[in-house]
Amino acid sequence: MDRLRAWVDGQFSNICEEFFHFLRFKTISTDPAYLSEHSRCTAWLDSLFREMKFKVETIETSGLPLFYAENLEAGKNVPTVLVYGHYDVQPVDPIDLWKSDPFEPTVRNGNVYARGALDDKGQIFFAAMAARTLLAVDGKLPVNLKFCIEGEEENGSKGLSEGLGLLKQKLGADYLLVVDCGLPDADTPAIDLGGRGIVAMEISLRGSKEDLHSGLFGGVAYNPNRALAELIAECWDEDGRVAVPHFYDDVIEPSEEEKKEFAKAYGKGHAKEAGIAAFSAEQGLSLMEANWFRPTFEINGISGGYTGAGFKTVIPAQAQAKISCRLVPNQDPKKISRQVADFLKAKVKKGIDLEVKVHQGARSFRGKADSLLAKAVAGAYEEIFQKPCLKILSGGSIPIVADLQDAIGAEVVGMGYGLASDNIHAPNEHFGLDRFKKGILTVARALQKMRDSR
């Protein structure tokens, strides 16, 4: 560990320079306006990994390009680890709330501020730097390493998902290390044993051919904004449970033991830090249970009518919402989206046209705490933090993991250095450079441990 640390310390300013270069690519995957940034970014990843003697390939998919790299020189006697992460990022709006340009990394108080600083460029980059460190310090990698860095994690992982049948041979590995996770807090190490699934929908309600004057038609036309609000309000019962019939049918209740184990690691302070004073957990559930063991129904966006400066007395022709549900193990995204769509169609005000568009969904995934990889990562964390490594789940989703795990038949573990206060998916996303450095060391040390414990 000392030799690893010494090498990283010596190289750290060079590493950061390259990291910041990576952050400048505007790889927003949900907005087609940024398409060309993706190929520029994969070309850059190509040269980064080529320098580390990886065989590299940018794989065109039905969606955005997937970057792949492998170094199998460790040979047949050691396991193969597939490292998964993504180079795409979330949109940046509301842009006016950013204190510095989201695509010009800026260091303030030891944190680098940029879109993707953490999620997931920062994390996949420390994993890549772990490989570089091991090559420099040990002269070779302790295990066979494959990197799968996709370009549309934030947009449903379409390309990788649809290409899995063809790619599963290439991506084949004994272990799947998902480097897109976080810690309960900056001083507490934890391995991540699962994330929620997700399914997203867009709904649109139409009440008239064109926008109407709210005087001439006020009292006459049923306002789609009102119909939308009333429809959304129907989606929960009085205990705060999602009111869609059969929504919870497939949910597996955690055991008392599981609840106790995971409660140790749940970051209860996050809600307070974020300024939250109104909570959405179902009646009788802890925030940990609600966030890690229960599905959600969330209105990510809502819009209708005039929303600009000043006022416009309009009854809009249309109102719309973007809805997503986080899912837990055993829930099927297609089944859930069908249940939600049926419910909304049954409940919408008669005479208002409802359209529902369902996006690509993803299942929840779970890993085992006693796999070789899980133990190696936990061991590396414990060396760095000098304290026991906890087990966590994530309320978030990494859409492809369940399918990827099924396709290659590997044991999965999630790791990472994200904190709830890092503003991922929000303005002023940032990552502490101290944690970034620990990320390099954790991955490098974990891979050494995998070799050594065999």
Place this chain on the structure above:
Amino acid sequence: MDRLRAWVDGQFSNICEEFFHFLRFKTISTDPAYLSEHSRCTAWLDSLFREMKFKVETIETSGLPLFYAENLEAGKNVPTVLVYGHYDVQPVDPIDLWKSDPFEPTVRNGNVYARGALDDKGQIFFAAMAARTLLAVDGKLPVNLKFCIEGEEENGSKGLSEGLGLLKQKLGADYLLVVDCGLPDADTPAIDLGGRGIVAMEISLRGSKEDLHSGLFGGVAYNPNRALAELIAECWDEDGRVAVPHFYDDVIEPSEEEKKEFAKAYGKGHAKEAGIAAFSAEQGLSLMEANWFRPTFEINGISGGYTGAGFKTVIPAQAQAKISCRLVPNQDPKKISRQVADFLKAKVKKGIDLEVKVHQGARSFRGKADSLLAKAVAGAYEEIFQKPCLKILSGGSIPIVADLQDAIGAEVVGMGYGLASDNIHAPNEHFGLDRFKKGILTVARALQKMRDSR
């Protein structure tokens, strides 16, 4: 009438050229970005009325400039009529639904398409052209004429409202002709005996300091979009009445006779033409009653979270709505907005911060069917249409009229040639040039009749 018509026919292409020039000024009063268009427009009105031998003045107010013109050469033995209208227009979004540039008037099938083609540039311009026609045909005006053409009717008439104390002497008149109204349909003449008042509010709900990741905080944070939807859904009871306590307390019920009289003129086909299949009238009320005799509670705009292309799995920090209530005689805008604000504050989800911003309100107004002006306008309509002139009310609002009427103590009548299908306040606003021409003749003939009937 024949001489009036012959002169207008001869001059019509010149008149349209000037009209289209007027339509090109981007006088959107709710958006500060268009401020300079207002002074360019009043300068143009200045030269238009100066050529007609009016004494002109652009009056600076606490809001946007007010254009004033008077020609009192008819003398003390005839009445003075104040013609009220406005040169400002509504915003143009959603701009992509316009078939031609909203500020480049385009004629298709005998209609001119432009923002303000009808509301209210088209109408105030035909009134101005009526004065020009009378001067050309009769050599002088039959009555004393004043024009008050304001620049912020679409934004609460702040300047004129606050300046009324100082201006009431200048604007003093026996009759107030509001040229900002419509007809039940293209073949049915009607005088307008009143419009609804209005009060507008903006509300904003905050649930956290910054936008949150819907995975990390889903099941934890109460989503402001949800809180907003639930709050809006509370605003009506199951009979479709506004649920705000005391909201209807001051409403005066129309008599059976009034209902019968006004039902004759109510355009029942408009809702069907507009493609409306869901209605908002309270249980047991006709659309006419709901539109002309009842107040409304309307969500003109709603927004929160990510509403751009694709998807963003966010729990927004804030969600907001723009609300307006149309009011009937005897309802006080300040009292209503206070009641609404109190109700919303009582009902909002605990822990969600609610801010309410109340805009300038306006009372409803009513005119008498048997005033000299009302009879003259009705008579002019009957000459042109060769059929009886009906009486209508308007569901819309002309914010300043009630205060203006009180300030100058005049009898008020509304007239105009708008149709519900003209898309005012919506994309592709238009005005039939045949109706525009009839507008000139109606005003000119009505003013002659006022002189003759004395």
